[in-house]
Amino acid sequence: xxLRRTMLYLPGNNPNMLLRGWLFGSDGLILDxxxxxSIHEKDSARILVSRILKxxxxxxxxxxxxxNGVDTEYWEKDLEAIVPCGIDGIRIPKVEGPETVKAVDEAxxxxxxxxxxxxxxxxxxxxxxxARGIWNAYEVAASSPRVDSICPGGEDLTAxxxxxxxxxxxxxxxxxxxxxxxxxxxxxxxxxxxxxxxNDDEGLVREATFIxxxxxxxxxxxxxxxxxxxxxxxxxxxKEITKxxxxxxxAKEAAARGLGAVSVDGRMVxxxxxxxxxxTLTRAGxxxxxx
Amino acid sequence: xxxxxxxxxxxMDCVVSLTEGGAGNGMTVxxxxxxxxxxGKAMETRVRETLKKLGAVDVTASVQDNGALxxxxxxxxxxxxxxxxxxxxx
Amino acid sequence: xxxxxVGRELPGQIAGYGPVLPFNGHKARIPEGNCxxxxxxxxxxxxxxxxxxDIREAIKASGLKSGxxxxxxxxxxxxxxVVNQVIDACAEMGIRDLTIFPTALFGVHKALIPxxxxxxxxxxxxxxxxxxxxxxxxxxxxxxxxxxxxxxxPRAVISGDVRIDVAFIAAPSADRYGNLSGRIGRSxxxxxxxxxxxxxxxxxxxxxxxNLLSFPMTPVSINQTKVDFVVAVDSIGDPAGxxxxxxxxxxxxxxxxxxxxxxxxIESSPYFKEGVSFQTGAGGISLAVAAYVRxxxxxxxxxxxxxxxxxxxFFVDMLNEGLFERLMDVQSFDLVAVKSIxxxxxxxxISADWYANPWNAGAVVNMLDAVVLGATEVDxxxxxxxxxxxxxxxxxxxxxxxxxxxxAKLTIITTPLLRGRIPCVVDDVYTxxxxxxxxxxxxxxxxxxxxxxxxxxxxxxxxxxxxxxxxIDELVERAHRMSGPMEPVATKDRIIxxxxxxxxxxxxxxxxxxx
Numbered sequence: 044x045x046l047r048r049t050m051l052y053l054p055g056n057n058p059n060m061l062l063r064g065w066l067f068g069s070d071g072l073i074l075d076x077x078x079x080x081s082i083h084e085k086d087s088a089r090i091l092v093s094r095i096l097k098x099x100x101x102x103x104x105x106x107x108x109x110x111n112g113v114d115t116e117y118w119e120k121d122l123e124a125i126v127p128c129g130i131d132g133i134r135i136p137k138v139e140g141p142e143t144v145k146a147v148d149e150a151x152x153x154x155x156x157x158x159x160x161x162x163x164x165x166x167x168x169x170x171x172x173x174a175r176g177i178w179n180a181y182e183v184a185a186s187s188p189r190v191d192s193i194c195p196g197g198e199d200l201t202a203x204x205x206x207x208x209x210x211x212x213x214x215x216x217x218x219x220x221x222x223x224x225x226x227x228x229x230x231x232x233x234x235x236x237x238x239x240x241x242n243d244d245e246g247l248v249r250e251a252t253f254i255x256x257x258x259x260x261x262x263x264x265x266x267x268x269x270x271x272x273x274x275x276x277x278x279x280x281x282k283e284i285t286k287x288x289x290x291x292x293x294a295k296e297a298a299a300r301g302l303g304a305v306s307v308d309g310r311m312v313x314x315x316x317x318x319x320x321x322x323t324l325t326r327a328g329x330x331x332x333x334x
Numbered sequence: 335x336x337x338x339x340x341x342x343x344x345x346m347d348c349v350v351s352l353t354e355g356g357a358g359n360g361m362t363v364x365x366x367x368x369x370x371x372x373x374g375k376a377m378e379t380r381v382r383e384t385l386k387k388l389g390a391v392d393v394t395a396s397v398q399d400n401g402a403l404x405x406x407x408x409x410x411x412x413x414x415x416x417x418x419x420x421x422x423x424x
Numbered sequence: 425x426x427x428x429x430v431g432r433e434l435p436g437q438i439a440g441y442g443p444v445l446p447f448n449g450h451k452a453r454i455p456e457g458n459c460x461x462x463x464x465x466x467x468x469x470x471x472x473x474x475x476x477x478d479i480r481e482a483i484k485a486s487g488l489k490s491g492x493x494x495x496x497x498x499x500x501x502x503x504x505x506v507v508n509q510v511i512d513a514c515a516e517m518g519i520r521d522l523t524i525f526p527t528a529l530f531g532v533h534k535a536l537i538p539x540x541x542x543x544x545x546x547x548x549x550x551x552x553x554x555x556x557x558x559x560x561x562x563x564x565x566x567x568x569x570x571x572x573x574x575x576x577x578p579r580a581v582i583s584g585d586v587r588i589d590v591a592f593i594a595a596p597s598a599d600r601y602g603n604l605s606g607r608i609g610r611s612x613x614x615x616x617x618x619x620x621x622x623x624x625x626x627x628x629x630x631x632x633x634x635n636l637l638s639f640p641m642t643p644v645s646i647n648q649t650k651v652d653f654v655v656a657v658d659s660i661g662d663p664a665g666x667x668x669x670x671x672x673x674x675x676x677x678x679x680x681x682x683x684x685x686x687x688x689x690i691e692s693s694p695y696f697k698e699g700v701s702f703q704t705g706a707g708g709i710s711l712a713v714a715a716y717v718r719x720x721x722x723x724x725x726x727x728x729x730x731x732x733x734x735x736x737x738f739f740v741d742m743l744n745e746g747l748f749e750r751l752m753d754v755q756s757f758d759l760v761a762v763k764s765i766x767x768x769x770x771x772x773x774i775s776a777d778w779y780a781n782p783w784n785a786g787a788v789v790n791m792l793d794a795v796v797l798g799a800t801e802v803d804x805x806x807x808x809x810x811x812x813x814x815x816x817x818x819x820x821x822x823x824x825x826x827x828x829x830x831x832a833k834l835t836i837i838t839t840p841l842l843r844g845r846i847p848c849v850v851d852d853v854y855t856x857x858x859x860x861x862x863x864x865x866x867x868x869x870x871x872x873x874x875x876x877x878x879x880x881x882x883x884x885x886x887x888x889x890x891x892x893x894x895x896i897d898e899l900v901e902r903a904h905r906m907s908g909p910m911e912p913v914a915t916k917d918r919i920i921x922x923x924x925x926x927x928x929x930x931x932x933x934x935x936x937x938x939x
Contacts (some may be wrong), residue, residue, distance in 0.1 A: 086416060267681065372846065
């Protein structure tokens with residue numbers, strides 16, 4: 044029941060951000076070897092990220108690495124350098140179908156075995172940055188047990204759709220709905236793409252509110268100042284917290300009395316609802332009440 | 335003489351330049367920049383040990399530092415060495 | 425050798441400084457007796473124009489001789505021409521062995537270096553920085569530099585520790601009978617607060633202006649009863665170096681993170697309520713703290729009483745928004761502040777004495793709720809160093825650091841845990857400028873350490889729940905772990921700088937670098 048509201052991109056060739064980026068309080072970090080690193084620095088960024096993964100510190104953050112695309116010469120070298128460090132997961136850019144995941148999955152298994160890392164430990168988040176990728180969202184989401192999340196693209200996707208990003212994001216509405224549907228159908232998480240206008244707080248609040256309502260678990264983040272804003276959008280309301288508390292209390296009581304079924308105000312409550320209520324309290328920063 | 339370089343002058347980074355030395359000339363390390371006054375010896379040792387581990391023998395290293403921690407210094411030395419010996423970036 | 429209360433070994437006497445009174449607690453020294461006085465003067469109706477032809481004439485008329493003490497203010501900051509012009513003229517006139525007593529020196533004053541080397545300047549009492557600081561650190565001055573805070577300096581003048589022979593006061597506007605103002609003129613700098621005590625106590629006062637007006641000019645910062653001579657020159661400074669346009673809040677995310685923690689600490693404290701007062705520097709983190717506090721003041725409907733210190737456009741905006749009732753301005757940092765002090769009666773000019781002197785009947789710092797300060801390093805005992813850099817060079821003045829820390833109810837020092845590889849939270853600072861007994865919290869990107877003396881603040885921060893508290897020892901150890909052990913600074917025994925606490929006792933000394 045880990046929070047995944049914000050996943051902060053850290054440029055892979057920037058020691059300052061790689062070493063201290065976790066202090067900004069995001070739920071997760073994405074050490075980026077792809078777009079944030081110029082073609083001439085792919086090698087040095089890979090070495091830097093690998094060493095910092097081994098020796099650095101990341102607090103309570105989920106740690107992932109965005110590798111270069113499978114259409115480049117870098118992605119396997121990226122995996123070989125970072126997977127042995129024992130990371131939570133990788134992000135694969137520009138995934139268009141299950142075959143991409145299969146190829147990466149096999150490489151991961153090979154590298155994990157060789158490095159003595161538990162096979163299957165390294166999860167995958169697939170970035171769907173083309174129309175084809177969005178179209179195949181469910182097949183991608185269900186293509187491997189490693190895939191634990193999918194995420195629509197932003198700039199690349201709108202270009203592929205032959206449009207551009209607008210203030211209200213109307214062009215991404217369809218893809219977003221398809222991604223959340225596919226993720227839930229496959230039983231995995233869905234992240235939203237980054238919000239590029241870093242000084243537009245109101246726009247960010249609007250977009251975060253919208254994707255939260257669609258059901259997304261969180262959002263990729265390109266600037267630290269966006270983190271508290273998104274967290275406040277994902278903060279449950281007092282009403283939601285009160286309701287969740289009652290459900291969790293009832294579940295605790297039922298467990299203490301050895302009852303299988305949980306009832307709140309005389310109505311039976313299903314296990315998924317209890318889980319959801321526990322998650323609401325976690326999001327509200329009240330995880331101690333869940334235990 | 336072959337040379338290679340890695341790193342940047344951003345905060346907490348450094349630029350490591352390596353030059354292939356003639357056989358038998360051994361290793362030379364020079365340091366300049368932000369931390370040299372208070373960490374010079376530790377940095378030089380770290381550069382030498384990293385190079386040795388990578389198999390370097392005859393090489394001249396010069397570090398222009400802007401506050402790199404050891405982990406960064408090592409990464410830049412390794413990147414420069416791979417560029418020097420592997421040919422080309424990336 | 426005696427040990428002062430922050431553990432510094434001090435000799436009983438320092439050559440070129442005199443007997444050493446060891447620091448023994450921030451309010452341990454209580455003065456006795458009367459103030460020192462300037463020379464008695466008389467003027468009658470046979471002299472109604474105080475202007476003299478040029479700076480050389482003024483020097484001659486002032487009676488300045490070799491071995492005397494001359495004072496300057498730093499309101500023209502890095503744009504100042506006056507210090508260099510006056511010392512150049514002294515050199516041409518064969519005057520030597522001067523003690524210069526500036527409120528601060530800037531990079532532009534590196535032109536004094538040849539005069540130091542040739543013996544025109546023998547001693548500097550006041551902050552040194554950049555090339556002059558480097559020169560002093562390497563032993564280039566015969567006599568140790570004496571560092572005093574903005575409050576400690578007027579204290580030294582009023583108590584007679586320092587006697588000023590001639591005060592040269594750069595005046596952006598002056599009339600022919602010696603009324604001075606910083607508010608108008610092409611070199612306008614706003615407040616003239618640092619010059620006021622010098623004008624009151626110097627044996628002779630020379631105003632240097634590039635905007636000579638007819639008598640009487642108003643409003644007046646320093647009035648005709650204090651000023652002996654007025655010199656008009658082409659230019660007293662470069663406006664671009666005197667004030668910036670506006671002062672911008674940093675965009676660096678790490679500095680903003682530190683600022684956010686500091687703001688959370690202020691907002692959690694019992695002082696954040698109706699009538700709150702505060703001071704922040706113009707530095708990146710400090711100003712960002714003000715920006716966050718401003719938002720919270722608006723959100724919670726809290727109105728403050730006054731903002732203090734060096735005043736920026738940011739504080740002017742807060743005054744205009746009704747978030748402060750008054751600004752108390754000893755130094756105006758930007759054009760917006762200069763305009764405001766000239767136009768807004770609630771934006772008040774104050775002298776350094778009024779601002780920060782511990783030896784009067786009450787300075788404004790005593791009324792401060794919260795102050796946000798910086799430092800080059802802080803230590804396990806919450807001592808702060810603002811004078812020396814990591815390589816041991818004496819490169820910064822004290823400013824109002826000691827005074828506001830001693831006066832404010834909540835003193836916060838913000839600093840990154842490391843600057844590059846250099847740890848900023850250490851076992852023991854290289855130089856103690858401000859003792860830990862007057863520092864309440866250290867705020868870094870890795871968390872907030874509150875001085876254990878302030879259990880009340882710790883409780884309030886815990887109650888608020890959004891202040892990431894951490895023990896000071898943990899910060900020290902984390903910094904040490906990240907940076908690795910530092911090599912000691914190599915020094916000679918010779919003392920090149922004396923750091924006075926605001927009451928004139930010696931809190932630390934700085935030794936010559938061994939290069």
